[in-house]
Amino acid sequence: MNFSNDSDDISGFGELEDELRALSDALAVPEPSPPADVARAVRATLERDASEAAARGVRQRFRLRPSALGARFRSRGSAPEARRRFRSRIAAIVAAFLVVLVAATPQGRAAVVSILRFAGVEIRVGEPAPLPSGAPSPLPGERRVTLPEARTQVRFPLLVPTALGDPADVRIADGGRVVSMFWPGIRLDQYDGRLQSTWRKELGPPWPEEVTVDGVIGIWIQQPHGLQYTPATGPPQDLRLAGPTLIWQHGPIGMRLEGPTTTVEARQIANSVR
Template identity: 55%
Template sequence: MTSPDEPGDTGSRPPSGEPESRPSSDELESRLLALGDSVEVPCPPPADVARAVRARLEALPARSPQEEAPGADPAGPARRSRRPRALLPAPPGRARPAASRRRRAAAAVVVVLTALFFGATPAGRAAVVQILRLAGVELRIGDPGPLPSGMPAPLPGEERTTLEEARERAAFPIAVPAELGEPGDVRVGDGGRVVSLLWPGVRLDQYDGTLEVVYRKDLGPPWPEEADVDGSQGTWIPAHHGLSYLPREGGAPVAARIAGPTLVWQRRLVGLRLEGVTDRARAVQIARSLR
């Protein structure tokens, strides 16, 4: 029979009469903080959760220094009165260490529970996906999954043409950024729905995207940012992401491809996406030079 002192008996209790060995508050705090630091959350916590947690932490009662002193009898004040004692204000510049430890430990617990829900469960990941629509582009912000692989597929009916022919076939005006000059390649896809101008490493797609969703982007961190283009609200996407095309006639989207950093905005009734410029300020400068 294995004795309680032997290493193999990990689940046995101490003999009757001996108190169980429990971690101190400092040890528990250290473990919780270490666990919180080790958890990798794939998405930012919602703002309303953060506000609720902050309000709960601020409402936690603080104990007096006498109650926190080692060896103090916690039941002593209760014997004299069950009414709550008024707390003396802390001296300026000094915080109550016990209250601070409790709040830090509680915050670590919140981080762990939030990470377990939002990061470890499919329901949690699905709950934090946000869908935004701007200038004919649907942005799915949350857990994008792995980036697409394979060769990028062309748009339906995509063909090379000249800038003059593209302007004749498109139902919207085609603009060219003065900062880049004449494009080296021009393509028209999906019966004139999309016109793409290409320079080395840079692509500018123009499309009639005021009523329909033309492209879908699956985004993860770093998160997209707002960008102003001549008074028009745009979105700057700094990271590589998955890009799909939704055909005009419906049906399955064109297979997703990897897209580089992209600026999305609207100019009058035309949606635009500038891809391949890695600097946000430079992308906005190019967008503002459209003529």
């Protein structure tokens, strides 16, 4: 019986093993490199799958009856098809490796820019934007009002955190689109949270943290970051450098609490909003 076709098929797997080793060596990452245990695990997976695939090919052939074995070898398409399936498996392994790489290294995460639109805020996560400098800019059309006056000039109900009491200062801006309340070191912006984008933030690491606020999901941004505002008409405006911020939605109202330095403090204030 002629085993030449079987030898060609198995040698094809050997060539793929060499290609895979070259591929694993070519997957270089700028310093700092991924953790050594991740790299070793990926290389071991590649080599193990290559060896197991070749062994399965041999076992399957010797389990066949002689007549079936001869028919298998007479089929010229069997070896290419096996190699195609094997290459598909390797492509999946390499894709999984890239996911691990993005999760395991800062430069991998920074290469991917994701956009989170939440409670009227657009958060771009990736390479951080340069932090603004200079004097803060007010919101467009910003003016001081009393709390009762503000309630009559906006289309959404205004809420106050009972943990802080009545605000020391209230301002309305952009034709009643935003109301800002102030206490010493703390600012609470309220706006229509159903709008697609009112505020914009560009962040690098550390990444925003998901927290729970009064039974709903909120986003905690712990580092200083640049703050932009998108007015009802016109282009976005750079406002200032913002501090740690908690963002959540209370019914139709978007809430942006700036000033508390910890999630514990921020959530205590947010949970008291009435």
